[in-house]
Amino acid sequence: MEHLIDCKNIVKVHRGRGIGGSRKGFKALDGVSISIDRNESYGLVGESGCGKTTFARAIMFLDPPTSGSVLFDGTALEQLGRREMRSFRKRMQIVFQDPNSALNPKMSIHDSLSEGLINRGIEEKERIGKIKDLLELVGISYAYKNRYPHEFSGGQKQRIVVARALSMEPDFLVLDEPVSNLDVSIQAQIINLLSDLKRELSLTYLFISHDLNLVSYMCDTIGVMYKGKIVEEASSELLVSNPLHPYTRRLLASIPGGGMRSKVNSIELEEEDADILAARAASRQGIHGFKGCPYYSLCPLGDDECISSSPSLRDIGGGHVVSSGHKVSCHKA
Amino acid sequence: MADAKELLKVENLGVCFIHGTMEAHALRGIDLSFYEKEIHGLVGESGSGKTVTSTCIMGLLPSPPGEITSGRILFENENLLELSQGQMRSYRGRKIAMVFQEPSKYLNPAFKIGEQITEMLRLHLDMNKEKARERAKELLGLVGLGKDGRVLDSYPHELSGGMKQRAMIAIAISCNPRFLIADEPTTALDVTLQLQILRLIKELKDLLGMGVLFISHDLGVVKEVADRVSVIYAGRIVESSTKGTLFDKPLHPYTKLLMLSIPDAHRRGQRLATIPGRVPDADATPSGCAFHPRCPLADDRCKSENPELRGNEDGHKVACHHAGESWNI
Numbered sequence: 001m002e003h004l005i006d007c008k009n010i011v012k013v014h015r016g017r018g019i020g021g022s023r024k025g026f027k028a029l030d031g032v033s034i035s036i037d038r039n040e041s042y043g044l045v046g047e048s049g050c051g052k053t054t055f056a057r058a059i060m061f062l063d064p065p066t067s068g069s070v071l072f073d074g075t076a077l078e079q080l081g082r083r084e085m086r087s088f089r090k091r092m093q094i095v096f097q098d099p100n101s102a103l104n105p106k107m108s109i110h111d112s113l114s115e116g117l118i119n120r121g122i123e124e125k126e127r128i129g130k131i132k133d134l135l136e137l138v139g140i141s142y143a144y145k146n147r148y149p150h151e152f153s154g155g156q157k158q159r160i161v162v163a164r165a166l167s168m169e170p171d172f173l174v175l176d177e178p179v180s181n182l183d184v185s186i187q188a189q190i191i192n193l194l195s196d197l198k199r200e201l202s203l204t205y206l207f208i209s210h211d212l213n214l215v216s217y218m219c220d221t222i223g224v225m226y227k228g229k230i231v232e233e234a235s236s237e238l239l240v241s242n243p244l245h246p247y248t249r250r251l252l253a254s255i256p257g258g259g260m261r262s263k264v265n266s267i268e269l270e271e272e273d274a275d276i277l278a279a280r281a282a283s284r285q286g287i288h289g290f291k292g293c294p295y296y297s298l299c300p301l302g303d304d305e306c307i308s309s310s311p312s313l314r315d316i317g318g319g320h321v322v323s324s325g326h327k328v329s330c331h332k333a
Numbered sequence: 334m335a336d337a338k339e340l341l342k343v344e345n346l347g348v349c350f351i352h353g354t355m356e357a358h359a360l361r362g363i364d365l366s367f368y369e370k371e372i373h374g375l376v377g378e379s380g381s382g383k384t385v386t387s388t389c390i391m392g393l394l395p396s397p398p399g400e401i402t403s404g405r406i407l408f409e410n411e412n413l414l415e416l417s418q419g420q421m422r423s424y425r426g427r428k429i430a431m432v433f434q435e436p437s438k439y440l441n442p443a444f445k446i447g448e449q450i451t452e453m454l455r456l457h458l459d460m461n462k463e464k465a466r467e468r469a470k471e472l473l474g475l476v477g478l479g480k481d482g483r484v485l486d487s488y489p490h491e492l493s494g495g496m497k498q499r500a501m502i503a504i505a506i507s508c509n510p511r512f513l514i515a516d517e518p519t520t521a522l523d524v525t526l527q528l529q530i531l532r533l534i535k536e537l538k539d540l541l542g543m544g545v546l547f548i549s550h551d552l553g554v555v556k557e558v559a560d561r562v563s564v565i566y567a568g569r570i571v572e573s574s575t576k577g578t579l580f581d582k583p584l585h586p587y588t589k590l591l592m593l594s595i596p597d598a599h600r601r602g603q604r605l606a607t608i609p610g611r612v613p614d615a616d617a618t619p620s621g622c623a624f625h626p627r628c629p630l631a632d633d634r635c636k637s638e639n640p641e642l643r644g645n646e647d648g649h650k651v652a653c654h655h656a657g658e659s660w661n662i
Contacts (some may be wrong), residue, residue, distance in 0.1 A: 047523040153611050183378040184550060185608040188594035192605055210524060213553075217596030217605075240598045254524040256531065257553030 003035040003071075004204050005059070005172060010068035012051075012058050012228075028054045029065065030228040033313075036221075038171075041198065041205035043219030043236070045212055045251065051228040052208045056174045059206075060092050061085055073171070090120065093165035097177035099157035103149040109135075109160050110145040116167045134163040137200075138193060155186035159193065166197070174206045179214070191218065212251055216240050221325075224248045227294040230313060234326040244316065244326070244333040246299050293331065301332040337368035340544040341390070341429075341512050346404035348385050348568075350615070351397065357615035359385045361568040362403065364642065367512065367544040372535065374547045374559030374576070376591075378612045382568040383548045387514045389414075390546070391431055392421040408512070427457040430505040434517040436497035440489040446473075446500050447485030453507045472503040475540075476533060495526035502533065509541055516548045531558045552591060556580055564588050567613050567623035570642055574649040584651040586660075587624050622654070630655040 012029040028051045036042045044052050058065040061077055070077040072092065080088055096102045103112055113134060117127045132142045138159040149157055158178065165173060175194065179187040195218070198205060209215050215222055216236045223233040224247065232245040243249045280297045292307040293299065299306065313329040348360040360382045367373050377383045388394045390406055392413060406413040408429070413421065433439045441449060450472060451465035460468065470482035476499040478484045489497055498518060505513060515534060519527040535558060538545050549555050555562055556576065563573040564587065572585040583589045593606035610627045613619055622640055625631040634654055644650040651657075 047525065155611060183612060184552070184591055185378060185594060186611060188596070188605040188607040189609075191596060192607060195604075212524075213595065213597040216598035217601055236598065236601065250525055254528040255553065256524075256527060256551065256557040 002038060004038040004040075004073055005206075006035040006071040007059050008033050008069045008071075010055065010058055010065045010070070012054055012063075013066045028228050029058060031068075032225075032228070032230055034223055034230065034233070036172075036204055036206060038204055039198075039202050040221060041207050041219045043207045043209065043215035043222040044225055045209060045215050045222060046225035047210060050225045052225055053176055054228075055225070056094065056176055056206060056208055060089065060094060060174060062094075090116075090168040091170050092172040092174065093168055093170040094174040094176060095158075095161055095165050095178050098181050099154060099161045100149070100181075102161050103157060103164075105149050108146050108148055109140075109152075112149075112160070113164055113167055116164065120168065130167065134167055135160075137166065137197070138163045153186075154182050155189060158182060158186075158190055162190075162193070162197070166201070170203070172204045172206070174208070176208045177210070178207075180209070180211070194218070212240075212255055224251065229294060229329065230327075231295065231330065232326075232328045233313070234328075238326050242326075244328045245295075245330045246301055246332070247295050295330075301330075303332075305331050337371060339366055340369050340408070341367040342405075342407040343386070343390070344405045344407065346386070346389060346406065347402040348382075348389060348394065349400050349402050351400060355616050358618060359399075359568055359615045360389075361618070363565070363568070363570050365546075365563060365570065365573075367546060368561075369511075369544050370538060370542050371560045372538055372545040372547050372558055374549060374555035374562045375565055376549060376552055376555050376562060377565035378550060380612050380615065381565045382615075383550075383565060384516060386565075387431065387516050387546060387548060390512075390514060391425055391429060392416070392418075393425075423457075426453055426510075427508045428510050429512045429514070430508070430510040431514040431516065432498075432501050432505045432518045435521050436494070436501040437489065439501060440497060442489050444488075445485065446487050446489065446492070446503075447482075449500075450485075450504050450507055453504055457508045468507070469503075472507055473500075475506070475537070476500070476503045477529075478503065494522055495530065498522060498526075498530055499533070502530075502537070506537060506541060506543075510543060512544045512546070513538075514546045514548070517550070518547075519554060520549070520551075527554070528557070534558060552595060564591070567618050568615065569623060569639075569652060570650075571624065571653065572649075572651045573642070574647075578647060578649050582649075584649065584656040585653045586628050586630050586655070586658075590629075622652075629660045630658055 010029050010032045013025040013027050015025045032055055034042065044055065046052050057063040059070050075088065110131060113131045114127055117130060122130065131145065135142050135145065140156060140159055152160065179190050182190060197203060207215060207219050219236055221233065222236050222239045223230045224245065226247050232239065232248045239248065243252055291310055293302065293310055296302045296306045311329045311331045313327045316326045316328055316333065343363060343365040345362045345364060346360055347362050350357040350359055363386065365373065375383050375386065389401065390413065394401065401414055447466065447469055450469040454460045454465040454468055469485060473482060473484050474480040478496060478499050484500065492500060519530050522530060531554065534545065547555065547559055559576050561575050562579045563570050564585065566587055572579065572583065572588050583592060590606055590608045594608065596605055608627050613623060619626050621637045622635045625635040628635065640652045640654050642650050642652040
């Protein structure tokens, strides 16, 4: 299958203000390369602050990356000018976590949905038909078109946000924690809706979440991010059944309810090993410009090799006839 | 757990919020029993009345608009609802303590962690400064913030989210409370930290012999931590049992659907079961069984008659006319 989107070596450095801050900066993304096939859903998991959202914003050029290239269906996005980028962006849309802040409270949903369509230069008559179709698609009655966001529940608002993203007829949709703010009984409704839409409209998803349960249900491929790097990438089945990176194992073992715990042989460094942790943190700090594995200070397997060099993402053929596409960045995997 | 001592009992508690002419019945008669050394998980969606329950037990229900319309809360042979504000103050923090969802909101940013712990000790236990500081140091060790007491002199902003939640727990357990309320204590935390905090709460429960009310919207979290689970829907307890029974053999259709609607790797490719509609607002609770408009088993009886919470011989309680029946999903 061909790649719809190909990201190579995306680096994002947030420059701090003040003395010294501007020179060094904080590397939020450290050379992330992923490619997503057409009609695939790619799940990006990781803890808060690991760079998931920064990555999504970077590849959509909402907040352009410091370096790296994004090839979207044959077009190199970094070479587009501002204007061109604006019109190109209709092919990639984003759904945010919190539907309450994503919708303008002073616009009726009809106006919210029209905005993009007007920008696309669609006549009023056609527009009304389109809005009707969109609302139907996401399961909101057209009779509600003149209502304002506060008159809807959270789940309905999220449906409207999805409809608005779809109004641009995108190929690629970034879903940034689309159900985290919703009630449990509503989450399943939205997840089913998203799976249906993907099939009906042959969409490609980048699904960002901290919930491994959800991502392993939804996505074909999963990338695990830690401190701005992809540490493991594999198909959902493979990642869940045979996680190789100690961080992935730890994440799987942490899923509350313990469904995965029996399967995953997780070795953890907990508080009882505080001495080891402290020693590692100290040794890490002692080395100027630490070059080792970013997970070293928390890793139960770490040794001297992990201090001296940072592992790179490599393919593990692992006993399969064809290359499994299971990539991991760990010396000890 | 028949031998465990009953610690706190909520009986037929009803709460109503009054806004002008609108009456919102947030709790419509709930019964809950809490035992020593037991974590009682209360699961429900937003607006179902979880937090109102905890604020009533703490005596912190804002009134007006809130009003307790019925029921008793029995703790150490006293009805907490009849105590004066002054009497309640001697319970709150001393015997009944609470851990909140967002530690950064409830820690005072202007005071060091040590000062916030010792404040409790000096107020409730009349300790002097030195003794309180010693005790605070011990407490920090207990919650895994280091035995050297370095954190005592830190301000909240110097701590990470997980450390702040640990500090909150240290404050809550500082006076050896008999009963701890944990209101979504891990919702704001990452998964790996979440597990650590859940384990910590379990450990402390055994160590101090507390009863714990653990409120969460996440069935997985409750499965992880609780010994007994109650499911609340629209201000009523719809099902209550020990954890094992509830998760193996749920009887109420709402509980079943909740469990089926959680995605995981095994369900890949299958559609998730959904509950149509949404949680009713507290001012417009449906007649009869509040769940009937969303229930696949509902019939005419469910529309008119509200089912009682009845227990079977194993102590598994359920409020449903069609308890245990199955249907085509």
